[in-house]
Amino acid sequence: MGVTKKLLYLNRKAPHGTIYAQEALEVVLIGSAFEQDISLAFVDDGVYQLKKQQDTKATGMKNFSPTYRALDDYDVNKLYVEQESLAARGLSAEDLIVPVQVLSSAELAALMATQDVVFSF
Amino acid sequence: MNTLHTVNKSPFERNSLSSCLRLAAAESSILLFEDGIYAALQGTEFSETIQTALATHSIYVLVPDLQARGMSLEQVIAGVQAVDYAGFVDLTTTHYPIQAWL
Amino acid sequence: MAIEVNGKVLETDEEGYLNDLADWSEEVAHSMAAKDGTELTAAHWEVINFLRGYYEEYQIAPAVRILTKAVAKSLGADKGNTQYLYSLFPEGPAKQACRYAGLPKPTGCI
Numbered sequence: 001m002g003v004t005k006k007l008l009y010l011n012r013k014a015p016h017g018t019i020y021a022q023e024a025l026e027v028v029l030i031g032s033a034f035e036q037d038i039s040l041a042f043v044d045d046g047v048y049q050l051k052k053q054q055d056t057k058a059t060g061m062k063n064f065s066p067t068y069r070a071l072d073d074y075d076v077n078k079l080y081v082e083q084e085s086l087a088a089r090g091l092s093a094e095d096l097i098v099p100v101q102v103l104s105s106a107e108l109a110a111l112m113a114t115q116d117v118v119f120s121f
Numbered sequence: 122m123n124t125l126h127t128v129n130k131s132p133f134e135r136n137s138l139s140s141c142l143r144l145a146a147a148e149s150s151i152l153l154f155e156d157g158i159y160a161a162l163q164g165t166e167f168s169e170t171i172q173t174a175l176a177t178h179s180i181y182v183l184v185p186d187l188q189a190r191g192m193s194l195e196q197v198i199a200g201v202q203a204v205d206y207a208g209f210v211d212l213t214t215t216h217y218p219i220q221a222w223l
Numbered sequence: 224m225a226i227e228v229n230g231k232v233l234e235t236d237e238e239g240y241l242n243d244l245a246d247w248s249e250e251v252a253h254s255m256a257a258k259d260g261t262e263l264t265a266a267h268w269e270v271i272n273f274l275r276g277y278y279e280e281y282q283i284a285p286a287v288r289i290l291t292k293a294v295a296k297s298l299g300a301d302k303g304n305t306q307y308l309y310s311l312f313p314e315g316p317a318k319q320a321c322r323y324a325g326l327p328k329p330t331g332c333i
Contacts, residue, residue, distance in 0.1 A: 014131050016189050017156035029330045033286065045131050048159070051191035058185035058205075063282060065191070070281035073289050088133065090164025095191075 005116040006037045011046035013121060015065065016056065021049045022064050024121035029067075032074040039078040039115070040071075041108060042100070046121075047085045050096040068098050082108050123148055125216035129155035130223070132167045137222040142170065147177045150216055152209065153201075154183035158190060161201045168198055175200040183209055228254045240321070240328050244278075247325025255323050259314070263323070267311055269298065274324045284326040287317035 009028055013020040032038060042050060049065070056063040071077065079100040086092060086102065093102050103111065112118060126145050130137040138160050141151060151174070153161045160167050161182040174180060180201045184194065187203075194203055204212065213219055224235045228251050234242040239255070241247060252271060256263045263271075273294060277285055285293060287305075295303020302308075308316035317329040 014156045026330060045133050054189060054191040056189040059189045066282045070283055073293060088166045
């Protein structure tokens with residue numbers, strides 16, 4: 001195998017209104033096979049992707065939120081959420097379906113600056 | 122009949138809701154659905170905007186879209202009325218015209 | 224594409240995975256396996272049921288390396304290894320077992 005790169009997937013969209021969140025999740029799962037150093041960041045409406053208790057039955061859409069809990073099986077376990085985005089939406093880490101590290105904007109900026117590639121969704 | 126305005130975008134991501142509130146006539150109704158439901162919740166940066174708008178508008182939120190996003194009725198701002206799909210249809214028959222803020 | 228089980232036509236994708244998970248029954252699994260010349264044993268069912276449970280919990284059909292790891296954790300190392308799983312499902316344990324289980328093609332299969 002070649003050199004390991006630091007890859008960050010930056011999630012900024014709410015889960016069901018557009019396809020971005022679900023596509024990002026799929027790319028992460030598939031991409032995990034390449035054994036790179038993967039991180040996921042959730043900012044802006046992206047924090048809504050991790051909201052607990054999503055129930056899409058009445059809408060007839062797929063509920064992909066339980067899949068975030070499978071990320072650990074795929075050895076993707078660096079999940080970061082921006083504190084400012086949570087606060088603007090009245091949310092806290094307890095509202096989220098998986099354990100995450102909550103970072104300030106400044107801390108997240110620093111983390112992003114260390115990445116080789118940032119994928120935007 | 123009064124106008125029904127529909128907003129299906131998150132207020133955090135688009136200005137659909139602010140444009141709607143700026144341009145909607147008093148007494149017109151507003152339905153929040155799809156990602157628009159995020160505006161209907163307590164404790165967000167937009168809660169106050171909705172609370173103010175309730176003085177001049179009837180505001181509705183589509184419950185299946187709330188549930189899909191992990192939100193419950195208890196988190197909805199007091200005064201915002203819950204509707205299901207049948208209620209959505211009723212709104213379209215009791216209002217005219219219908220204006221979508223995409 | 225479609226398959227017929229007990230006179231009922233069930234839609235599948237071009238690789239034979241059920242379009243609708245709700246169409247699945249044990250008979251569907253038996254019928255798919257029979258077409259491949261495989262008779263499903265208790266050992267096959269253990270993996271098929273494990274996959275259905277995994278999908279129920281995570282809404283995803285796991286890639287083979289994930290399946291192997293998860294089977295090892297839940298059913299023991301003697302079953303959670305590629306040799307054992309390939310002996311049951313020579314087409315590829317995740318791919319073939321997912322198909323019999325009525326699940327979509329595994330995510331992360333490349």
